[in-house]
Amino acid sequence: QLRPLPAAAAHGGLPVDLFSLSIASKLRTDHNSTAKASTDFGQMVKAAPAAVLHPSTPADIAALIRSSAASPAPFPAAPRGQGHSWRGQALAAGGVVVDMRALGRRARINVSAAAGEEPYVDAGGEQLWIDVLHAALKHGLAPRAWTDYLRLTVGGTLSNAGIGGQAFRYGPQIANVHELDVVTGTGEMVTCSRDKNADLFFAALGGLGQFGVITRARIRLERAPKRVRWVRLAYSDVVSFTKDQELLISNRASEAGFDYVEGQVQLNRSFAEGPKSTPFFSGGDMTRLAGFASRTGASAIYYIEAAIKWMYCWSLSFEPGFVFTKDVTYVQFLDRVRQEEQVLRDANPAGIILMYPMNKDRWDDRMTAVTAGGEDDDDGVFYAVGMLWSALSAGDVERLERQNEAVLGFCDEADIGCKQYLPHFTSQDGWRGHFGAKWERLVELKAKYDPHAILSPGQRIFASRAEKAGIASS
Numbered sequence: 229q230l231r232p233l234p235a236a237a238a239h240g241g242l243p244v245d246l247f248s249l250s251i252a253s254k255l256r257t258d259h260n261s262t263a264k265a266s267t268d269f270g271q272m273v274k275a276a277p278a279a280v281l282h283p284s285t286p287a288d289i290a291a292l293i294r295s296s297a298a299s300p301a302p303f304p305a306a307p308r309g310q311g312h313s314w315r316g317q318a319l320a321a322g323g324v325v326v327d328m329r330a331l332g333r334r335a336r337i338n339v340s341a342a343a344g345e346e347p348y349v350d351a352g353g354e355q356l357w358i359d360v361l362h363a364a365l366k367h368g369l370a371p372r373a374w375t376d377y378l379r380l381t382v383g384g385t386l387s388n389a390g391i392g393g394q395a396f397r398y399g400p401q402i403a404n405v406h407e408l409d410v411v412t413g414t415g416e417m418v419t420c421s422r423d424k425n426a427d428l429f430f431a432a433l434g435g436l437g438q439f440g441v442i443t444r445a446r447i448r449l450e451r452a453p454k455r456v457r458w459v460r461l462a463y464s465d466v467v468s469f470t471k472d473q474e475l476l477i478s479n480r481a482s483e484a485g486f487d488y489v490e491g492q493v494q495l496n497r498s499f500a501e502g503p504k505s506t507p508f509f510s511g512g513d514m515t516r517l518a519g520f521a522s523r524t525g526a527s528a529i530y531y532i533e534a535a536i537k538w539m540y541c542w543s544l545s546f547e548p549g550f551v552f553t554k555d556v557t558y559v560q561f562l563d564r565v566r567q568e569e570q571v572l573r574d575a576n577p578a579g580i581i582l583m584y585p586m587n588k589d590r591w592d593d594r595m596t597a598v599t600a601g602g603e604d605d606d607d608g609v610f611y612a613v614g615m616l617w618s619a620l621s622a623g624d625v626e627r628l629e630r631q632n633e634a635v636l637g638f639c640d641e642a643d644i645g646c647k648q649y650l651p652h653f654t655s656q657d658g659w660r661g662h663f664g665a666k667w668e669r670l671v672e673l674k675a676k677y678d679p680h681a682i683l684s685p686g687q688r689i690f691a692s693r694a695e696k697a698g699i700a701s702s
């Protein structure tokens with residue numbers, strides 16, 4: 229059952245004059261359109277917008293936002309990419325959801341591969357990473373930093389960070405962007421980069437949609453390998469597993485050809501409950517792994533997943549005989565989660581745990597995204613741990629939420645410097661703690677670029693003027 233998003237629909241509805249603007253024909257108010265924009269991938273919350281905008285150009289988005297900003301009661305507006313959020317981050321209760329994918333009906337991916345110049349791609353914020361990949365590959369090129377799953381939009385992942393197994397080496401996707409076009413919360417269309425309107429550039433990258441709508445990103449490209457060797461190494465103890473992960477992300481190893489390093493934890497019991505084979509592991513491999521798990525009595529089997537351009541001999545401590553390799557095309561490798569997703573959906577497992585080792589120095593601290601660990605951490609390594617649970621039956625959501633809270637509570641008590649990726653808080657104190665030293669700057673930039681708190685209200689970081697008035701009068 230979907231829960232209504234609390235405290236979000238406090239303003240007085242859309243001003244009628246919005247429908248007299250040039251964008252009127254692009255606003256949909258029918259039930260189908262608003263219902264689709266009322267929830268997201270997580271299906272845990274719902275909040276209906278009054279209308280959905282199908283923009284043809286970034287100027288349409290600017291017109292919408294200007295109209296809100298000029299109204300005596302500004303209404304919320306949220307860009308929606310693929311809606312692959314799960315806490316209502318792309319919803320706009322009573323306001324307008326901007327269906328970014330409508331922009332992509334025009335070809336908005338342009339690759340620049342002039343001889344002697346560093347190649348890049350200009351991609352619309354609404355474009356899917358899989359389409360960016362295919363466009364770049366026509367020139368033998370590809371972006372360097374990926375999410376594991378490619379059917380997410382450029383604007384959606386750049387608003388968070390965009391992490392995957394390449395981040396230890398190249399940083400998250402936000403660290404691989406040269407320039408952005410952004411429509412701010414005052415309806416201005418601004419081009420920004422490290423040298424031009426730099427405060428907006430750094431704010432928007434990892435900015436949870438709070439400072440502007442990203443309508444174009446210039447993304448760094450490099451020559452794409454045709455094939456890669458995809459490797460999985462199995463471990464029965466977590467200490468050897470993490471020691472080897474950290475060895476593989478060290479400079480020495482990455483210079484030796486490792487482009488991608490990720491970890492996966494498979495709970496012992498899931499050998500009985502999970503799929504009998506996967507696109508990577510054959511039925512025979514799974515039987516051997518299940519035997520290994522039961523022989524060692526380990527509560528979990530840990531895999532390092534890596535991609536290398538050539539086979540490399542290294543003093544790793546994986547279980548002898550438990551190295552699995554596959555030679556695949558680069559596209560098969562990057563798009564591997566697509567196939568695995570189907571298998572996992574059919575097998576209906578309760579979830580998977582991923583562990584990505586990261587080098588902190590590949591993250592640019594001027595950007596809004598925050599990372600775990602303190603400045604005094606000597607080794608500069610932190611882990612992104614993804615606990616991807618699915619609720620399969622009634623009561624599961626509450627149970628899983630309690631489980632997540634317990635994990636966060638444990639990290640707190642054990643003083644493990646931990647930050648949420650794709651964060652969710654119900655109070656501003658929670659957000660203040662999340663952003664830490666960046667919070668005051670964030671408040672200043674919000675006042676500059678979205679003074680009426682119009683944008684992406686589903687993140688629930690800043691209250692709109694109407695909400696503040698509601699809070700004051702209640």
Ligand SMILES: Cc1cc2nc3c(=O)[nH]c(=O)nc-3n(C[C@H](O)[C@H](O)[C@H](O)COP(=O)(O)OP(=O)(O)OC[C@H]3O[C@@H](n4cnc5c(N)ncnc54)[C@H](O)[C@@H]3O)c2cc1C
Pocket residue numbers: 268269306307308309310311312313314317318319328353354374375376377380381382383384385387388389390391392436437438440441442443650684686687
């Ligand atoms: C199956 C699945 C796999 C995933 N895999 C990964 C992964 O490997 N790595 C990773 O880092 N993350 C991953 N994620 C998380 C994902 O990156 C985020 O949920 C991301 O926001 C999804 O992009 P989207 O296009 O669906 O964004 P939406 O859910 O549509 O939007 C997310 C937020 O960004 C805002 N927004 C959307 N578009 C723009 C824009 N153009 N400009 C400014 N703000 C915008 C929205 O208003 C909202 O607040 C995954 C999520 C799912 C469901």
